[in-house]
Amino acid sequence: MTAHTALPASAPAFCAGMFHFGESWPNFPEYGRSAAIATGRKAIPNPAAIEAVYQTLLMADALRYCTLQICAAKSSGHPGGFASSTEAYAALVMLGHTNIVTEVGHHAPGFYSAMFLDCSLEEMGIRDMNDMMARFREQHGLLGHLSGAIPGLLAPAGPLGQGQHFAMAGALLHPGTLFPVTIGDGGFGEPYVLSAMKHFHFAYPRVTNYLPVLVWNGFSQEHHSMVSLMTNDEMIAYWRAHDFDEVILVDAKNFDDAGQEGAYVDSTRFSFDQRLAFMEAVLTGMAKAADGALGGRHTAFILKQMKGAGVHVLGAKSHNLYPKDTPDSPEIKAALECRALSPESWALVRENFSRAGGGPAAKTAVTEQVLEIAKLGEFPLENFALGEPVVPATAMGALVAWVGRQDPRFVVTNADGNEASAMKNINDALKIRHPTEDPLYNQQPGGQVYEPLNEDACAGLAAGLALFGSRSLWLSYESFAINGWPIMQTVAQAMAELR
Structure with a gap:
């Protein structure tokens, strides 16, 4: 890692350690004279205003720059x-919507x-x-995959196809x-992501305040x-077939004036x-x-744009860095200077x-607050005599039913069917x-038993509800070893990050 420049006198203190600074963009004195989100406000008032557009683009490039520099500093990570x-x-940030989750662990940086x-990481x-470079991809710092234990972040991300459950929860x-x-x-090539959302929408048709944002960049990790x-x-049409009323797609190709070839630019x-x-x-x-x-x-919402836009290389080759990729390597240096x-x-x-x-996510995210929860009191435990059939x-089902009657928000998830698993009493009580x-x-x-007949969907929603401060129970009567471990990994990580 090489420090390329001293901190300019006019730079904010948080910029200490940045390798490069550029010139102000055209029209900065006019469009950047004051923050588009005014003092005491939570969002921009008008998304079509040129000042708001200009400053949102500044924010996008700021994110690109920070992401690439911290990855390059460790010659590792996924920009x-x-x-x-x-x-x-x-x-989303400029519109004031900062309770953002993801299903992509590699978007961590x-x-x-x-x-x-x-300011959340302060x-x-x-x-x-x-500090960012020193703590990135370190055991007691910013882990390589997204962790919900980081201040301001709501949930973990790792196994693909899980993140939508945190948003739905x-x-x-x-x-x-x-x-x-x-x-x-x-991770979108399998139908599970959308089918999980479709099942949730059938079960909770009035709950629409989650917004999937597809990052359609044409590439996966290595292809x-x-x-x-x-x-x-x-x-x-694919989204509409999964019960979405409105699908808004913005394709960068429609704005290209640089003569780029292919569907992704x-x-x-x-x-x-x-x-x-x-x-x-x-x-x-x-x-x-x-x-x-x-x-x-x-x-x-769908954003169609080439993977690696604005960093050192395009396509799957931009997915991760290697030991050769340092802040001084020509491609990295050029990309940092440009951004x-x-x-x-x-x-x-x-x-x-x-x-x-309303302020740093570490203070305003819903997972940073205590969610009021129904009081249960004493469980109606029963002692069974030795040998009693x-x-x-x-x-156990009797206890589950009792919890559900005390807490209307309690959700039981099950893929195998309670009735066939000797737990019909749960369905009798909670529906x-x-x-x-x-x-x-x-x-x-209005039932409290969620049965998508898919173990990932059961584990995902149950873990999401618990992580966000509610009560849930995942009943997996037949969690097979072959397909059960990724589920176990997700649930265990989510539980470990309960704060």
């Missing part, structure tokens, strides 16, 4: 996937960069870029708050994504005016998506970040949550 999502992430820029003693527990979840198209050949119309190569036009489309599109999700419409902001721009980005959503699962009401099968729309 490419998050780099293709920064316009979407910045748009980008999410850590966001927590650095909004609670870990990370106050400047030197948050939405279920906090009506009126938006829970965006970024999803990578590398093209399985959905890279889909057309825009096919992708929209890098927006940082556009002319400055076209970069702003692209940013405006993302910002206004995201505002519409957020309003739809909060207004009762099942909504998704470097002026000291005044860094100060502006920090102002907007620290005001968005009692089915353990049924005896299976189902749009078709049928007393013969203990089904009703």
